């Protein structure tokens with residue numbers, strides 16, 4: 001005779017077996033620069049995904065912060081929850097542990113982008129990744145700050161003159177040093193920890209910005225995007241603290257702002 005628990009257990013086991021068999025994902029390119037995906041996965045795995053996404057969009061960026069930064073309609077806070085979750089999902093994708101994924105030491109998730117070096121410099125023009133997906137040079141610039149990308153630079157659209165694997169990406173040791181120095185995203189009021197940040201080149205390397213710590217800053221996915229949009233500027237202060245310069249529409253004087261974790265360490269002016 002089976003007890004209630006046994007029945008339930010057996011039911012669950014059957015359900016899980018079904019879920020296993022039904023598990024699917026489909027990823028469809030729509031031809032307009034977006035891809036639509038849908039999946040059917042077991043509840044427990046979906047819970048893990050949901051928890052990760054909700055962790056990313058946790059409402060720590062308050063409305064006051066939004067006003068303070070003058071981000072307006074495009075601001076993270078103004079986005080509908082669904083859209084925030086979508087962005088959080090892309091953030092998650094961009095932080096997959098590619099180094100520990102199967103296949104060729106993580107190369108499977110490496111994106112090789114070919115781009116004309118002049119396009120990359122100006123942020124104009126387009127780039128193409130190894131799946132033949134076109135993207136703006138601005139997006140390629142942003143991707144190029146991350147370890148997921150190998151940029152192949154073309155001259156006159158054809159000849160590969162260099163590749164960006166070695167000297168242009170911050171290595172593990174530099175990233176560790178950055179984690180200690182910046183302690184997270186350097187954008188004022190942002191609380192993303194180092195593990196969720198991307199190492200941004202303050203002066204873009206195609207403009208001869210070196211890959212050293214003085215030219216680096218940790219930025220979260222969202223703020224990294226914002227900085228590469230070009231309106232807000234991240235730069236190194238004279239005293240070695242990264243600061244953010246707001247656009248004129250936010251502050252006509254464009255006074256640089258610092259994250260509170262840096263200003264708290266400063267002695268108060270008398």
Ligand SMILES: [Zn+2]
Pocket residue numbers: 141142145199200201224228
């Ligand atoms: Zn960057």
Ligand SMILES: [Zn+2]
Pocket residue numbers: 185186187190191192219220221222223224
């Ligand atoms: Zn941030």
